[in-house]
Amino acid sequence: MIDRRFFLAGSAALAASGPLRAAQQASEPTTGSVVSDAPVFRTGNARWQAAYDKALDVLARNVRIMPYVSKPVLIEGSVYRGVWQECGPHEALLYRHWRPDVAVNSHMTFFDLQRADGQLPANNKETETGFGQIQMVVPIAATAWDLARATGDEALLHAAYSACSAWDAWLMRYRNTLGTGLVEGFCTYDTGHDNSPRWAGLPNQCPNKNAKQHHAIASLPRLCPDLSATVYGARRALAAMARALGKGAEADRWEDQASAIRRTILARLWSEGDAAFYDRDATGQFVRVRGDVLTRMCGEHVPDQAMFNAMWRHQLGDPAAFWTRFPLPSIAANDPAFVRPIPANSWGGASQALTAMRAGRWFDRYGRSAEFGHMMTRWCEAIMADMTFRQQIDPSTGVFTGGEDRPDYSPCALVMVENSWRLVGMTEEDDVIHWNIRPRHLAAREASLSRRTGKGGRAAMHYREDAAELSINGRALARVTGHARLVTDVTGHPVQLVGIERGTERVTVQLADSAPRTFRLRPNKHVPLN
Structure with a gap:
């Protein structure tokens, strides 16, 4: 029985499922339209309005039908012709005010393509559905719960609870090989940290594109704080879903399991002396590269306020580290591993649009609303100065990387739209x-x-x-x-x-x-x- 106290008023969207679609259909935008009661943002600042309107245009053109799924989803855009578990559902959740159908479809894609053993795909692209890594950051359970709760979509709630419960079991079966209860990273793509010194010298993908295995390297597997934080956030969402479904005993179990993984993260992957979270490799050593892992831990609310305050003082709020002129770099600016000159698709130092887009999940939570306003304004200034909506900027200059980083990247467009409302408008x-x-x-x-x-x-x-x-x-x-x-x-x-x-x-x-x-x-x- 559904406990309707857990839902806001809203009309249920239809769950996406359907026959195989030809890959070439993904190359054309869909013909769906924005809902009639979409948000209205009008400003007398012509430059800001042009950037806002173009951002919405980028997003509309990035709504596509992908192989194996018959309904439109929001793809990553730019050179990324598909939807990724680490970010696609979150992006679609933010876009739900314009295309609620796309928001549901972007979640159901992963649930529909889930394997019988519980593995969710890492992505669904024009070329393939990928199972060669786990690639998760923002928990799909959390975004599905937010979407179901906001829209009253009972079908999505049931589908998400079933799929995400099975995904948690798969992760504990195949990504807990050391028996710590934490989630292990096997390759670079597991955390989506392309070209990051965090994974220097290690393979991008699991052997034979099998995410159940890792290469025979002495430092693998790694205990990863951000992957474990994703599971922590997912379990908290599963507990909320279980309560909404009237499953009180299951909700209690999910809450207990969430608390357990958080305690283990803090006990094994937090370095108090550095005020930072690090990977711990198979030899038991910290991988001391200070990166945006810290923001991901905040996004799932793993640190308590005292721990966050230490992180802010020594890392996130330090102008020499992460609070650069255009926050937040993917590697601390004063870390020896910071990569310069900044190449394309670099989680080795560039300030990433994905990190800026995810910031709404934690700044206000930890009492840094004023600093968040500054960061949002700086990002919008960088976007308006460029207007191509690319993936990343130089944290010192705000200049977007060109070359292989192509225009029309959905996360960058969402940064412009979301920041506009968080700066001078309303959010709920x-x-x-x-x-x-x-x-x-x-x-x-x-x-x-x-x-x-x-x-x-x-x-x-x-x-x-x-x-x-x-x-x-x-x-x-x-x-x-x-x-x-x-x-x-x-x-x-x-x-x-x-x-x-x-x-x-x-x-x-x-x-x-x-x-x-x-x-x-x-x-x-x-x-x-x-």
């Missing part, structure tokens, strides 16, 4: 609306924005000179001057203010039928509104 998370108010921001110039809420309403923001006017379903909610995030429930009832600028802001909030209230809001400060 965990049954609350974040009204991100920045009247002085470039994107806010004479801006008018609206989008549907999970409860079926329509939230809107209109910028007037130094203020933003907020409404739900045409009902005035508030007028806010200064830069701040107003957090409300989905009906518009105020919850708190959050400081989202790196300096102290003078913020005035006038709620409907109330006198104005003025606050001095410090960076990342949370002020309850009763």
Whole structure:
């Protein structure tokens, strides 16, 4: 029995399944259209509007029908003609406001192509469906749960719970050969870290494209913190799915297993002296390369706040390491392994659009909303200066890598779209609306924005000179001057203010039928509104 308290209002999307399709169909965009109630973003800043509109155009053109699956999915774009488990479902989740059908299909592709033994494909490309590595980062269980919960899609919920439970069992059967309970990396592609010094000298793929095996190399297998974090995040999502399905005992089991793998990650793969997570190779040695593994651990909320604070102080927030002019490089800028000059498709130092796209999963969680705003603005500036939507930028200059890194990369387009809303618009998370108010921001110039809420309403923001006017379903909610995030429930009832600028802001909030209230809001400060 479905526990409907776990769902927001929404119409169920149809699960994707169907006959074999010819590979050549993948070369043409699909004819599907954006939903009529898609978000509306209008700004008087012509340069910003052009970048935003082009980003949506890139995404629309990257909706394709791939081999073996009869319904359209969002492909990676650029030179990547397919959908990858590490990122495709997450990208489609972000795109769901425009193409909810594509969001469901991009998950069901992996579930439909799952092998009988529980192995999910690493990818589905024009040329093949790949099973030669596990290649996971953001848990498909987590994005499927977010999507099912946001849309009320019971069919997706059932399919995801079954498929992701079997995937967890496969990983513990074939990627836990040392019996630690952690997930082992066998090759470079397992973590999607192409050309990274993390995997220097090791093979890209498993032997004979069999992800159950690794090459006979003394340092393999490795205990990988990010792969284990993915399983931790997946188990937390499976627990939530189980509760929604009325499976209380199974939910308890998933929560216990999630806690167990987190404890083991912290005990074996955290280096307190470096404030960093590292791989541990088969000889028991840390692979001391400081890379974006740290951001992936934050994305699944493995560190507690105290541990995160140490990571921020010594690594992520250090301008000499990861807080570069254009954050966040794939290898710390002061790590000897940083690769320069920066080649194409390099997880050896370039700041990657995928990392920027995933940042929304952790910055606010750890109380760094003000710094997140800075990072989002820098990425949008880099995109507007280039407009080709490629894979990666130089963390020092913001210049996109050309050459083999071709234009029209979906994650980069999603960075532009998602950042625009997180900077000067509304986002909805965990049954609350974040009204991100920045009247002085470039994107806010004479801006008018609206989008549907999970409860079926329509939230809107209109910028007037130094203020933003907020409404739900045409009902005035508030007028806010200064830069701040107003957090409300989905009906518009105020919850708190959050400081989202790196300096102290003078913020005035006038709620409907109330006198104005003025606050001095410090960076990342949370002020309850009763």
